[in-house]
Amino acid sequence: MNRSRFDFAVGLFVAIGILAMVFMALKVGNLASFDSGTGYALEARFDNIGGLKVRAPVKSAGVVVGRVESVGLDGETYEAVARLRIYPTFRFSKDTIASILTSGLLGEQYVGLESGGDPVYLANGDRLGKTQSAMILEKLISQFLFSKAAETPAKAP
Amino acid sequence: MTRLFAAIETLGQSVTRRVDRLGLAARFSGALFLVLWICIRRTTLIIRELYFSGVRSLSIIAVSGLFVGMVLAVQGYEVLQRYGSGESLGVIVALSLVRELGPVVTALLFAGRASSAVTAEIGLMRATEQLAAMDMMAVDPLSRVIAPRFLAAILSMPLLAAIFSTAGIFGAWIIGVQLIGIDDGAFWSQMQASVDVRIDVLDGLLKSVVFGTAVGLISVFEGYFAAPTAEGISSATTRTVVISSLSVLLLDLVLTVMMFRGLS
Amino acid sequence: MFPLEPNLMIDLKDVRFSYADRPILNGIDLSVRKGEIIAIMGGSGGGKTTLLGLIAGRLKPSSGSVIVDGLNVPKLGKSELYGLRRRIGMLFQFGALFTDLTVFDNVAFPYREQTDLPEAMIRPLVLMKLEAVGLRGAQGLMPSELSGGMARRVALARAVALDPAVMLYDEPFTGLDPISVGIIGRLIKRLNQALGMTSVIVTHDLNETLRLADRVIVLSGGKVHRDMAPDDIRETTDPFIRQFADGLPDGPVPFHYPAKDYLSELLEA
Known part of the structure; x- marks a missing residue:
């Protein structure tokens, strides 16, 4: 050949x-x-992030708008600090609420952003003021049991 | 008592032989890496070996990938549909192929198809004094014969692994989407949402580069030091396949553990 | 250290070589003048091929000096050794042609690897060498399509491609029919005269050797047993050479492998 x-x-x-x-x-x-280097960073503090992982999606109205860049713990306040990397095309108002949600009953956890009405937009490095922590199944169950227990003695007599 | 001593002595001898051979392999690898840069400029030689190692393995790799993907789809769907998540089929198949099966099965097939042939070829060149003749013509066989074959293995392996995985995903798509009737959009979008380019795709390719280096090195080493007889060459060929396969599986374990530890 | 006689091409002094613990050569002294054809004969496993390996620098002696063309071979570094080897040609026992290259490409190999000649100049050079061995017509064949004799002739053309000063022949006649033996023998003689090469031939073929060589060296027990002209071989009464020349089964080289006494071993039970 x-x-x-x-x-x-x-x-x-x-x-x-x-x-x-x-x-x-x-x-x-x-x-x-892959282009996690671009876009801008936001910081969100939660009492509890549940099972949130690095690289988990950040969604707004179900659309992926970014990724979780890092997860850490504030040594003084004992709050979980999540850094979010938002794609440059998306902008959110100052009063945006970040919450940790679960896709489906047992699916992966992600950060949901719900934009408010503030005319000022969040910029690189800003902190999200309002957050809502992850729902922990055990806590929900115990809350439910306690409330049941609290109800019961009232009816008993 | 003397039998015990004899047994210990035999054990000692076999360990010494193995360590000797390992030392030989280390010196050989060192010498080989020293001449690699000379060889890299000889593109015609590398292209020739890419043809024999890579192009000639293309069909077996593509067909095997297709079948493995199809089988994974059938098996995977059977389990997934029990939990009502048949659309995750793409994810399961893509992740198993890209992370594990692509690099590993490609390396095993490559060891059987291409590396054994390289060992036999080099062993035969040695037995028929072709390497000695080259050395006498002031041409270093290490850079003229050995290095191009080694480089071809390193270069072919990631390409073949990518082809294997792609063929496998295509096979799963045929079974899942065309035959079973999973939604085409869900198949791809779920896959894309879960397969990470850096963690899954790049790490898989990195694995196959490591496998290519190992399998390539073993095949040229066994060929170069094969006893110059018919039995010598055939046993060297067998050793290439056995040692390559075991090394690939062992390296896969080590790499997987390292990669997942790096993740958390 | 260096040869006193200026036209000495190969000079071995008290060369010893052992493989693992087995001594092969026990002090060889040998000098070959420029343009000379010498034949080295001796029993199988007697170190004849080892001697060629030492001259070519493929093997290092345990002691003694090997001087080829004024260079101390065992002391040479890799690049110097390769420099020397460009002036040494070697014909291997079965030719050692590259099985994946055609006849033409085999002969072109030294030119392509060792020179910067353009392909247009390599072609006529290769054809000239092939013409010299009578195989210009076989240039497109693969080595597997050649007979043993033809392969040996192609290998010869390849070995002399760069017009070496020294040619080493490792059993060039082994396994050939008498016609091919004659052809190879004549080619060796002709190349030697045309190119003024120094030739060392390791061989078992006594008839062809006597026709070719200027000097015959007989090795025995790792030493030079005799160093004589071909004509003297025919007349000598040396028992070892007679056994070799006449093909006698028993003599200084015993027929029997060393063993216990025959009768007593038979009667053991």
Whole structure:
């Protein structure tokens, strides 16, 4: 076999291989989540973040608008500090509420943003004023039991 | 008592032999890495080896990937639909392929298809004094024969693994979307939401580069030091497949543990 | 250290070599003048091929000096050794042609690897060498399509491609039919005269050797047993050489592998 046939076959092979890699990057994975360096950062403090993980989505009205960049603990207030990286195309008002939500009953947890009516927009490094912590199933159950228990003696006599 | 001593002696000998061989392999790798940069400029040689290692393995890799993806889809769907989450099929298949099966199965197939052939070829060149003849013509066989084959393995492996995974996902798509009737949009969007380019795709490709290095090194080493007889070459070929497969599985465990630890 | 006689090409002094713990050569002294053809003969496993390996620098002696073309071979670094090897050609026992290259590409190999000549100049050079061994017509064949004799001739063309000063032949006649033996023998002689090469031939083929060589060196027990002209070999009464020349089964090289007494071993039970 002469050299040009080798070159052609190998060229084709490498092209197919690279196409497969591009396919994996774009169609299988989501390369959009790759540009986490762009956009602006917000900080949200929660009493409890539940099972929120780094790289979890940040959604507004169900649309992904960013990712959780880091999760930490404030050593003095014992609050969980989540840094959110918001895509540059989305802007939120100053009085936006951040809450930790769960997709489906047992699905992954994400941060939900609910924009308010304030005309001033949040900028890079701002802190979200109002937050709502994760719902912890055990706490809900115990709350429910306590309230039941509180009701019962009133009826008893 | 003497039998016990004899047994201990045999054990000692076999350990010494293995350590000797490991030392030989280390020196060989060192010498090989030193000549790699000379070889990189000889693109025609590398292209030739890419043809024999990569292009010739393309069909077996693509077909195996397709079938593995199809089987995963059938098995996966059977389990998923019990929990009413059949649309997650794309996620399950894509993650298993991209993270594990793509790199690992590709490396195992490559060891059987391409590396064994490389070992036999180099062993035969040694037995027929072709390497000695080259050395006598003042051409270093390490940079002329060994290095291009080693580099071709490193370069082919990630490309083949990507092709394997892509073929597998396509196979799962045929079964899941075309035959079972999962929603096409849900299949892809769920996959995209869960497969991370850096954590899953890039780490999978990194694995296959490591596997390519290991399998390539083993195949040229076994060929280069094969006993110059018919039995020597055939046993070297067998050793290449066995040692390559075991190394790939062991390295996969190590890499997976390292990658997931890095994650948390 | 260096040869006193200026036209000495190869000079070995008290060369010893052992493989693992087994001594192969026990003090060899050998000098070859420029343009000379010498033949090295001896029993199998007697260190003849080892001697070629030492001259080419493929093996290092345990002690003694090996001087080729004024260079102390065992002391050379890799690049100096490769420099020397460009002036040494070697014909291997079965040719050692590259099985994945055509006849043409095999002969072109040294030019392509060692020179910067353009392909347009390499082509006529290769064809000239192939013409010299009578195989210009076989240039497109693969080595697997050649007979043993043809492969040896292609290998010869490849070995002399860069017009070496020294040619080493490792059993060039082994496994060939008498016609091919004659052809190879004549080619060796002709190349030697045309290119003024120094040749060292390791061989078992006594007839062809006597026709070719200027000097015959007989190795025995890792030493030079005799160093004589071909004509003297025919007449000598040396029992070892007679056994070798006449193909006698028993003699200084015993027929029997060392063993216990035959009768007593038979009667053991």
